[in-house]
Amino acid sequence: MLHTIFQYLNEGFNKNKHPLYKERLTLLRKLKKSIIDNQADLYIAATKDFGQRSETETQIIEILPCIQSIDYSIKHLKKWMKPESRHTSWLYLPGINHIFYQPKGVIGIIVPWNYPIFLSLGPLIAALSAGNYCMIKMSEFTPNTNKVIKHIIDTTLKNKVAIVEGEIDVAIEFSQLPFAHLLYTGSTQVGKSVMAAASKNLTPVTLELGGKSPLVITEDIDIQSVAQKIIFGKLTNAGQTCIGIDYLLLPKNKLNDCIESIQAAFNIFYQDQTTFNEYTSILNQRHLARLTHYIDEAKNKGAKIIRCENVLFNTETSLENRLMPLTLIVDAPLDCLVWQEEIFGPILPIHCVDNLDQAIEFINERPHPLAIYLFSNDKHAHYKIKTQTHSGGICINDSLLHVAQDDLPFGGIGPSGMGSYHAIEGFKTFSHAKSIHKKWRFSSSILAYPQHRHGLLKRILNYILN
Structure with a gap:
């Protein structure tokens, strides 16, 4: 079942490997509206899952950070998506270098029980900003919150994001899928298992762990x-x-x-x-x-x-x-x-x-x-x-x-984690920084061709290396 969901999302991504700025903006705005429209249900659900948790606590530690993250991403997304110019050595002129940030594909997100709203939607916001599709494994300990999150996703991002639930067997199968990137939040011990499973597919991972602060x-x-x-x-x-x-x-x-x-x-x-x-x-x-x-x-x-x-x-x-x-x-x-x-x-x-x-x-x-x-x-x-x-x-x-x-x-660092997200780092975590060197009709590489190596190239090499 999980593999079928993954294949569906992967096929969708392959049809649109680089969503335009306006497409991403629309998704973020729809997600924000849905979170706000469903926040009362999120408060009730979180209280049911924990036993007692106030509406204000959930607002402060879960809903507010999500809305702020969306607003910040919307404000800066156009700048983030622009190719990033890099220096070009005089040896390779005329030519230009830049970094092109490309979506990675289908992102896997494994969510813990302690902040089920923020730690599912927070990484999702970064992944959507970078142009990806997502598959999110919610915690089995927060069934009521999961139901509301699923409703939010199904009514706004149904063909681009999937919510899955289940216990340890589902989590193991989930971490073995060939994601373009996998983000796990939870304990250090489980993080080691997630990383080991991801390594079989050479899936890059971001581990948000914990430790004794x-x-x-x-x-x-x-x-x-x-x-x-x-x-x-x-x-x-x-x-x-x-x-x-x-x-x-x-x-x-x-x-x-x-x-x-x-x-x-x-x-x-x-x-x-x-x-x-x-x-x-x-x-x-x-x-x-x-x-x-x-x-x-x-x-x-x-x-x-x-x-x-x-x-x-x-x-x-x-x-x-x-x-x-x-x-x-x-x-x-x-x-x-x-x-x-x-x-x-x-x-x-x-x-x-x-x-x-x-x-x-x-x-x-x-x-x-x-x-x-x-x-x-x-x-x-x-x-x-x-x-x-x-x-x-x-x-x-x-x-x-x-x-x-x-x-x-x-x-985190070491036992407390690997990699980071939030801000532009989140956009970059879920993007591939593709290096591009561009030339026009003339290329300075002609000087390195065998028939030209004993002319100008020899003088250039002597100048640099002596």
Whole structure:
């Protein structure tokens, strides 16, 4: 079945290998209108899939980035599509060089469950801008959202984009299709399997993975003033975010202030029923059990466990709805799972360091993260984090917002990913940069023909090589 869908899309692409600017513009505008027209259904669907997720949360973290991405692509698409001039050496004059960006073909997109709207439509926007057709594998854990996404696609892009669903067997078959390019978002371990499957077809891949993204706080920062930024970076989507703050590094003398400030900020964020309703559920019981196991293991190994609970999170209703409060873990041994695995939930391990150099050493001893967060007013600290660490991106004095910037690429490095998209990088990821050298009637290559090699060419070679 998947192969049949792929063949249909591939045949369609082969009939129009380079859609014109106006065609691409029309598709992007139709997609934008359909997202806006169906946004109420998307809010309802996301809430059903998660158990509790507010309309506003879905608007901020999923719908808004999609609309902004479409608007940005529409604004810049004509410029992106123009051939890019390149230098031509005097040896090859008269002639010109340029890069022609050509659609690759049928793009495969594998979507995770945590941001099913943005992480399906975001890559699709980039692929459509580049002139491609797409086949999208949605997560089996978000059936309600999948249904609305499928409706959006079927009513606007039916002959150019296909939505497929299914469990692990479908995902395996999907990654084995001979796509022109394959983008996978999810865990590092599964990413390795996807890349191995794609390699059999020599399919290029973009891997958007995750990892343990640290937050570093330096001595000059008043933690009380940044505590709400920490809560936002940790608890958006209940921490089920690939670039979410995974752990905290700070000076030892700031530990008590940090704990008190984060607890206070948590209670400001979730102080009544209205704000409590803004909190997102853990996706399912399996993930809730995984997170609970992390806490229990750390506690059994001697760590200090601090739950940021209040009356709202102490009810039976909150437990039934998988609403897990923020839990701080202090002094957990480094062999605990909270230090070994990507947490992907509302748990924040805290590790004390003597200085910034020690924080950098701690980060560099671990796989490259998708993001690094730094709270510091010291420009030297900014420079050291930029130059002495590797990560997909850096956000200084705020959290999460670097991924929302229109003109910045998004992607990881090493264990946190391969390749990038968003902005012009997305257009280029899904395009083939075709090199073109163009001449007219006369060609300077005549000088290299055997019968002419002992004349002018010899003098040119002597001039360059001596």
